[in-house]
Amino acid sequence: MRILFLDWPCFSAVDVQFTLEQAGHEFVPFFHEDYIQRRSKAFDQAFEEFIGDTHYDCCFSFNYFHIVSNNCKKFNIKYIAVIYDSPEIMLYSYSLINPTNYVFMFDKAEYTYLKNGGISTVYYYPLPVNSTIIDYLMTKNYDKDRLSAEVSFVGSLYNESHTFFDRLTNLNDYTKGYLDAIMEAQLKIQGYHFIPELLTPDILSDLQKSCPCESDPSGIETPEYVYSTYFIDRKLTSIERQRLLTAVAKHCSLRLYTLDPKAIIPGATNMGSVEYYSEMPYVFANSKINLNISLRSIQSGIPLRAMDIMGAGGFLLSNYQADFLDYFIPDEDFVYYESEEDLCEKVEYYLSHEAKRKEIAHNGHEKVKQNHSFEKFFEHIFSIVFP
Incomplete structure (x- = not known):
């Protein structure tokens, strides 16, 4: 698969790249400074230009970003977000219900609260670690x-x-x-x-x-x-x-x-x-x-x-x-x-x-x-x- 990676200064980016490439996937990093913003025409334009005519099977990021989710929805790209921070206020964005979202949460209590509220795009799973x-x-x-x-x-x-x-x-x-x-x-x-x-x-x-x-x-x-x-x-x-x-x-x-x-x-x-x-x-x-x-x-x-x-x-x-x-x-x-x-x-x-x-x-x-x-x-x- 070809995987777009939001390359912000997060923990474990090296582990993600190594794991995906070892499994035979193509790891493609993308960064724009407005990734944390809820609205940015500059980000939207940069994302569209970066995507171009290339097919991506999914986009991956640590933590959830409203603007990334909306762009993935626009281009019909599955968006995988793995939450490792708390609190994560972006989880309470309207975009969380975007059908292209797959948001994995490490806190079962918060996951349960959102799931019981009718949010079908969230999943519970503990965080991974490089134990070797x-x-x-x-x-x-x-x-x-x-x-x-x-x-x-x-x-x-x-x-x-x-x-x-x-x-x-x-x-x-x-x-x-x-x-x-x-x-x-x-x-x-x-x-x-x-x-x-x-x-x-x-x-x-x-x-x-x-x-x-x-x-x-x-x-x-x-x-x-x-x-x-x-x-x-x-x-x-x-x-x-x-x-x-x-x-x-x-x-x-x-x-x-x-x-x-x-x-x-x-x-x-x-x-x-x-x-x-x-x-x-x-x-x-x-x-x-x-x-x-x-x-x-x-x-x-x-x-x-x-x-x-x-x-x-x-x-x-x-x-x-x-x-x-x-x-x-x-x-x-x-x-x-x-x-x-x-x-x-x-x-x-x-x-x-x-x-x-x-x-x-x-x-x-x-x-x-x-x-x-x-x-x-x-x-x-x-x-x-x-x-």
Whole structure:
């Protein structure tokens, strides 16, 4: 098949190209800077000129793009979008119902919400991972001192000064207190996301006054969705990661790998950022324990970071996400914690039980390698798109 690939700066593009070309497909990259826009005559023209008279069996992208979907519909090209980000506001575009769409979602809870709403173009499937890359990387020279840890966390603390939540500067005292209360309640609960239900009309009105949010005419995203996922969930994640990592650092040597060189977790060492392909797998493979603290907008899905950890043969200690249980066995393939106290106890336990820790890491790696490779992933989605 000839496959058009939207070549934006995404993770795993190399894996996609390698997998498709190894399977005998023609991989054709296309890029235009307006891919993120909902409307762009420049993009439409560039897409049409690029397509020309050439036949494409499908177009593929990581994440879903409204303007790409509409152009694929125009030229009757099947559009395969694989979601790995959360939140993904473009999923609430009217274009999602385009008959040429095949949108694969890693979060079963959000998939179920859309499917039950009558959207027939969405599918649930966990994200793929290149589980063989670590074998190749281990034959190369690398900075083992920097890319090793007793306990590591790779990710953002979402504490940048420009966060959406920090723009809510003119809220009345009642709204401030209300938001603080529901956020503290949500932090105590895993497996159920109730913030949108608690954003009452009065609260939404005050939020709108402080930082107005208007839906795009091409979408159906609600103010509850936007304020919950883009404002509150990121703040929740920031609070949760700060608290949990601070607690862990009291019990062990913790290394933080993050884009923000000024980020501080008391007792932890900030090692700076790591490059996705050339460095991050080493961290996962060479950390005794890899922590995953999911972004709160991911309701039930297995984050890409968690799959990458297991794919690199690392021991994964994660918060509870329901979708893990569809494909992995707790305490056999990975371990999840239920509270701050539980997290600290499990860190101490698995640091002192090396054989058990290595057995679990091995099991998770083997299961990912067997069931969640890019090859298996494309076999699955092509069986749906080209039955």
